[in-house]
Amino acid sequence: MSTLDHSLGTSGTSAGTLAFRRFLKHRLAVASLLMLTALVLGAMAAPVAEVLLDTDAKQVNLFGRFAAPTMAHPLGTDELGRDVLVRLMYGGQVSLFVGATAAIIAAVFGTAVGLLAGYTGGRFDNLLMRLTDGVIALPLLPFLIVLAALDISKLGLPVSIIHDENVSLYRIIVIVALFGWTTTARLVRAGTLSLKSRPFVLAAHANGASSLRIMLVHILPNLISPITVSTTLAMGNIILLESVLSFLGLGIQPPTPSWGNLLTNAQELIWEAPSLACYPGLLIFVTVIACNFVGDGLQDALDPRALEK
């Protein structure tokens, strides 16, 4: 194997290592990746911080409202006297979880649609792509609001789901994922179209491989790069959407904190506690911009043609 590598002049460097090196050159992307890691770790450390600061994230203390930052409350307290820092950390858990889960669901769905459309071709392709175009062109937010306001008991779902305490969490994940799949679907379709007439796919066909096997085993692995890039970029958008819906009171329901719903009251309290309006938004902003930079860096790293240009 190594002799072959040497004869090709690549001196044993795999494509993955090359991509990783290219990614490291995109300094903003590397910094963003570190930032995202820090945010995830920070969110996961919420229970630890709660113990260390000797406070309870859910405990209302009306005598300690809008307290200035102290040792006990590093970022002060909110309108109900709860510790702002700990609430932000718990909110991060929810927002990041929703963002990651919905992005993955959207990626799986978009990949499935793109693979099917590209591989099947013809009318079915046309139908799926029209649907995708339609979702892209629609004014999204009004429709998301309608979906978020629906009375789910009218959908005929099992009672156990409707009365689950996490129902607002599941619901928001489904809603934002519904609209985050379009870019992935288009990229995967384009990739499938160009791959399906390549010799290795034709060879698999000649070997008698089923359509499903060709799609999943032969085509899909070649599309991992565009899927990774579009999922990273979609994650930023999805976190943004979740925060908008939660801000409008339609997403994650208080007292469960999310970065979006921590801002719901901030507008009314803007005269009393302007700093409360700053922190959650700043965290959303940093997370989303970090996702976008990482996506940009991955794009450069995984698609060398973009650099040659």
Next chain:
Amino acid sequence: MIAYTSSRLLQAGLVLLIMSFVIYGLMGLMPGDPIDLMISSDPDVTSEDAARLRTLYGLDQPITERYLNWLSAVFQGDLGFSRSHAKPVLDVLLPALGATSVLLGLSFSLSIALGVCTGIWAASKPYSVRDYAVNFFAFAGISIPPFWLAILLILLFSVVLGVLPAGGMGAVDPTGLWDSVKFVVLPVISLTIASVGSHTRYMRAAMIETLRQDYIRTAKAKGLSPRQVLYGHAMRNALLPVTTIVALDFGALFSGALITETIFAYPGMGKMIFDAIMGNDYNLALVALLLATCMTLVGNLLADGAYVVLDPRIRLSGERT
């Protein structure tokens, strides 16, 4: 050309029809129906009255039946009555549409103008400090939560500086032009910042792509000034793909308007849709959502039309078929 246009129009009409059914169905799934709302606001309504009213308004019929009834009423010019405004839907909708058009028109033009300029500026020296700076701010504009941006603007201009109102539309008795204009300033700034980032990035990408073409090298070789090459030769061609992408962004701009209008209490379509959904005013929400969809479709059609007009290559191939 005529065949193409009519088929596009037909398609748009079909999409609108399908969307109207989808939206109608979604409204049926909203919490509470009109009769329930009537019962909760008037204790004298008995269950027999409720049943009678349901039959009277056709609410006991299956959804397809109700939809067809609604549709035929719409085609006869009856869009229904808004519950929360106590006015015909159209009387509520038209002023809101006007207010939104002002907001969208202003911020869309501003954002395009800014995006095109900074996009060209960045692309004229790709991978320079200037390019990276523009790219950074474009990413920042795309990533900033629009409602947070609005809150920050209120914080700066209304709370700290106190020069602009935090929301609303028009003073009770305006004493000058400024009294009417000042309510639009913050919403327009906020919506412009939210959309200028993606416009800049589109323009930059299209410019870099165009500047790599052979005819640009020819233009440079024959001794044209960089300015002439940039604005006379490259910009016009780079604008073509940007027209299409920007038109597809129209839906996103409308979504942005919903957030901006809600926060600044600006009486446009976005805030009206939000209030109508939240206030169970389904007649209004239904028609307003359809109108928003319709606006997006028209925006897309216009962009396609503009593309055909701007690009002679497409016009030629269209005439040949």
